[in-house]
Amino acid sequence: MKPTRRTVRLTRLGRKRGTQPKVVALGGGMGLSASLAALRRITGAGDLTAVVTVADDGGSSGRLRDELGVLPPGDLRKALAALCGDDDWGQTWARVIQHRFQSRGDLHEHAVGNLLIVALWEQLGDHVQALDLVGRLLGAQGRVLPMSAVPLELQALVKGHDPARPDDVDTVRGQATVALTPGEVQSVHVVPHDPPAVPEAVAAVLDADWVVLGPGSWFSSVIPHLLVPELLDALTETKARKVLPLNLAPQPGETDGFSPQRHLEVLARHAPKLALDVVLADEAAVPDRESLTDAAKRLGATVELAPVARPDGTPRHDPELLAAAYDRIFRMHGRIGPWR
Template sequence: MAGPGRADRPKVVALGGGHGLHVMLSALVQLPVEITAVVTVADDGGSSGRLRREVPGIVPPGDLRMALTALAEPDATGTLWSSTFQHRFRGDGALAGHPVGNLVLVGLSQVLGDPVAALDAAGAIMGVRGRVLPMSAQPLDIVADVAGLDEDPMAIRRIRGQVAVASTVGQVRSVALDPVDAAACPEALKAIQEADLLTLGPGSWFTSVLPHLMLPDLAAAIIGSRAHRLVVLNLAAQMGETEGFSPEQHLEVLSDHAPELRIDSVLADRARVELPQRLASAAQRLGAQLDLHDIAIAGTARHHPAALATSLATVLGRASRSGRHR
């Protein structure tokens, strides 16, 4: 884990999970900022899902592992450990398909008795430039109300689990977490309280972004924060979760799930916005300024970390000028 922070460096808390958070962290490490990643803990698919079933009570490690690797020091040691953590066991046995890092994090959690201590220990090994924290120290489940799964198009069916929600052929109307009263990670709440910039997105909207607003004390911390709040929109709608969604619909869903949330900036790729004025109006309704930049890797639906870093620097500069950066 990184050493004591420098007072002149803005503190950035990135909220999310999976590949979206990975690209955000890959951009942030290019800037002179202190980074804390607050990661979703509701994954129930792949290796994380298998480990949740085999080791009850553990925090699913997959998204946490990916955040650590994004922040690993790019020297020989950090690169080796990052590659090792991402390496998946081969073969047909019980370990096949598990990333090494998932097993290490579960083992460290059992040895140390605390997932936060486990992440800090893993971060020290990898020379992580920042800190990775779970949104909660207990595993959570995503529950969604989905339409379009029955003959009656208006009928709502409740489905459970991150994989089921992410891959549904229906239209997700709302999401919640189970248990609804789970406690947020205290270290995450402290980081949000001290932050100069909070980022939400990019990432799977209903399963990586919105869950941070479904945990009561975490949502309260985000809503009450004095930090500049930035939403980074996805480059394309996600099959199942947000298929057919326009960029402005992503903001409307965010507002529906957290009506009290105010946003300061919305960042989107210029080429992916068909109706800029409509998106600007949707952003303004949340209190935000819209930034349209070229932040995609050409010919793909993936963000370019260096271009995203440049855009983040612009937002940080605005936050500083407006007095939000303390």
């Protein structure tokens, strides 16, 4: 049966307390937000954790990072907003923390949520405690954690970054620049090269029933999680099953011309020991199912195709359709009986 919004509502109503899987979602930006908006529909508030990249250096986050030396708060804020409930309280706070000031002064384009998060970091001196407090204020239906305790610089090796030298490979620095770089990204790494993971993020991955990696900007939001050694070790060692939802379309600049299977090949190059269980893709975004199946098999995964795109034709995930796909995958590929 093709999943519908009504299917998702009935599925959630039919779940009993204690039957939801513990899920950890990794990523950043709008891709992670879409995943969280879907997952909160099928998990309990205590069973969903977001682990968020901290390499952003653009916009309001970049300015706060440069001026105050803090973690970039923007992707953390977006994750918190995605976890807000659908009631008046949740939606009001989601709009408030996403609100950006418009002025001719220093506050221009700063997001309210970024300022709130940074203020609590300075007051409490603890990243995790502060984010937990913001989550309680918002009534967030899940927990948000940074992947590392230090701000990271993303660096990429890019072939043809300079159109005048199409065969040369240059180093491009900064997440905002990498996300829009011309040329072909060969690989990425982070500085510092051995960043510490947030212990709570590692613990969440090890304790999870399911880990969701992506969707999102491949080189600047998804792969950075694999560049934090302690986090990669946890992803490799965890007994959780792992699902990788693919993007609906290549990202201009960063993954121009990438096929769905090329995304998996790039992931495998950065983390050759990482195995997956399920690759989720929208059927309309997969022109060559056999090649995708072969690429997934090399990672130990099967391919699940489901309608997860918004009906308006834009390359964005529909939260309720994505929730239905996750729910079906968790039931089909998970353990039998109650989760807990």
